[in-house]
Amino acid sequence: MTKVAPSLLSADFSMLGDEIRKIESAGADWAHLDVMDGRFVPNITIGPPVIESIRKVTKLPFDVHLMIEKPARYVDAFAKSGADMLTVHVEAGGNVKETLKRIRDLGVKPGITLNPGTPVKKLNPFLDMVDLVLVMTVQPGFGGQSFQETGLSKMRYLREYADAHNPRLEISVDGGINRETGKRCADAGATVLAAGSSLFGSKDMKEEISLWKKYGPNAAE
Numbered sequence: 001m002t003k004v005a006p007s008l009l010s011a012d013f014s015m016l017g018d019e020i021r022k023i024e025s026a027g028a029d030w031a032h033l034d035v036m037d038g039r040f041v042p043n044i045t046i047g048p049p050v051i052e053s054i055r056k057v058t059k060l061p062f063d064v065h066l067m068i069e070k071p072a073r074y075v076d077a078f079a080k081s082g083a084d085m086l087t088v089h090v091e092a093g094g095n096v097k098e099t100l101k102r103i104r105d106l107g108v109k110p111g112i113t114l115n116p117g118t119p120v121k122k123l124n125p126f127l128d129m130v131d132l133v134l135v136m137t138v139q140p141g142f143g144g145q146s147f148q149e150t151g152l153s154k155m156r157y158l159r160e161y162a163d164a165h166n167p168r169l170e171i172s173v174d175g176g177i178n179r180e181t182g183k184r185c186a187d188a189g190a191t192v193l194a195a196g197s198s199l200f201g202s203k204d205m206k207e208e209i210s211l212w213k214k215y216g217p218n219a220a221e
Helices: 013-025 048-055 075-081 096-105 120-129 150-165 179-188 205-212
Strands: 003-006 031-036 062-067 085-089 109-114 132-136 170-174 192-195
Touching: 003 031, 003 205, 013 031, 013 048, 013 205, 048 062, 048 075, 062 075, 062 109, 075 085, 075 096, 085 096, 085 132, 096 109, 096 120, 109 120, 120 132, 120 150, 132 150, 150 170, 150 179, 179 192, 179 205
Parallel strands: 003 192, 031 062, 062 085, 085 109, 109 132, 132 170, 170 192
Antiparallel strands: none
């Protein structure tokens, strides 16, 4: 069954605790948290203190996407704040392998991701070190962008790798995900659909999440 991870970037930050309770009651599997530093991407969002605060209101796994330069500087703080997964960019600088190893040593699941313009084979050196690969189908840093088709071939490539080497590898996708694109991504091999505006803007989030969970080749299991 496909997992659904509402992206809190689209939540109402004036009532963040209530928004998290809302996605939990709607059947979300994870909460997707985008961290931006104003350098790796133009915008700035949240840091460890916010994650630590909202950790108190839910037991949902926190899928934390670090869109920050040299993330090794901050993985200890994010792990301590309550992240269950920490995903770093292959383009973010620093020693990626050492960063992933440090995340694992902290008791957090490591993830790797890449920008839409980066070839998927750039991830090859890291695929045996991670529990999660995040495919970005928009340029990271902004919500509400349109889905980029190039992500589908990356998902198919990663699905082949996972089937051959690590069937438990989660293949997540973020960017322009809605009913149509979500189904296409699940068919291409994605196991986790992260989405913001299409879920928070839906008439009935619970119904929407229930529908998305039925996507993919293993939906009947």
